Amino acid sequence: MSIKENIEHFRQKLDGTNAKLVAVSKTKPNEDLIEAYEAGQRDFGENKVQDLTRKSEELPKDINWHFIGHLQRNKVKYIAPFIHLIHAVDSERLLVEINKQAAKHNRIIECLLQVFIADEETKFGLSANEIKELVESDTLKELNNIRITGLMGMATNTNNLDQVRSEFAGLKQLFEDLKSNTSSANIEMKDLSMGMTGDFEIACEEGSTMVRIGSAIFGARNY
Numbered sequence: 001m002s003i004k005e006n007i008e009h010f011r012q013k014l015d016g017t018n019a020k021l022v023a024v025s026k027t028k029p030n031e032d033l034i035e036a037y038e039a040g041q042r043d044f045g046e047n048k049v050q051d052l053t054r055k056s057e058e059l060p061k062d063i064n065w066h067f068i069g070h071l072q073r074n075k076v077k078y079i080a081p082f083i084h085l086i087h088a089v090d091s092e093r094l095l096v097e098i099n100k101q102a103a104k105h106n107r108i109i110e111c112l113l114q115v116f117i118a119d120e121e122t123k124f125g126l127s128a129n130e131i132k133e134l135v136e137s138d139t140l141k142e143l144n145n146i147r148i149t150g151l152m153g154m155a156t157n158t159n160n161l162d163q164v165r166s167e168f169a170g171l172k173q174l175f176e177d178l179k180s181n182t183s184s185a186n187i188e189m190k191d192l193s194m195g196m197t198g199d200f201e202i203a204c205e206e207g208s209t210m211v212r213i214g215s216a217i218f219g220a221r222n223y
């Protein structure tokens with residue numbers, strides 16, 4: 001199937017769920033993104049600052065760019081002028097830097113906190129307790145140029161679908177807990193970014209509001 005057909009296929013699949021499609025275009029050339037754009041796709045996810053800034057310069061200005069990778073503090077300045085949503089914030093120090101760069105551009109940058117839900121050593125993210133500490137912290141309350149709009153998580157890469165489901169369910173529970181129990185001017189829990197090509201159906205069933213789909217739209221990646 002073509003990229004255009006894949007986009008249409010996902011639009012149908014997600015119709016009736018609460019989830020919005022973020023097309024993960026990392027490593028893919030501009031023409032692939034343009035094909036998706038012409039099929040109506042406006043939200044794209046990238047995980048390398050350099051690729052993201054280049055694509056944002058070369059491609060249409062009404063694209064919503066999502067940063068989905070691990071973001072280094074010294075690179076925040078390059079994406080601060082235009083980034084739509086940063087999905088994987090995993091420290092207070094990073095939030096402080098995003099706030100500082102957002103202020104320079106007179107913007108409020110929306111961020112998701114990355115929660116570590118997988119049974120794997122390699123993935124980034126905070127534990128549920130660390131998230132709770134962070135949202136209560138005095139430092140956070142002072143950051144007027146960021147807004148925390150939700151959580152992001154990646155399930156374990158396994159064929160055990162019960163495990164994947166319970167990891168997503170746990171993330172949803174934390175999301176609901178924070179939604180009812182935190183009150184800070186810069187926190188508004190509305191986005192739950194979970195689900196990729198291999199597990200988006202389960203993620204949607206467990207309450208995802210944003211799925212990040214790469215290979216099922218653009219084909220396998222050659223790194």
Ligand SMILES: *Cc1c(COP(=O)(O)O)cnc(C)c1O
Binds near residue numbers: 024198214216
């Ligand atoms: C690459 C990536 C995706 C997309 O993965 P696919 O399996 O190709 O859909 C989603 N989320 C993150 C954080 C990624 O790095």
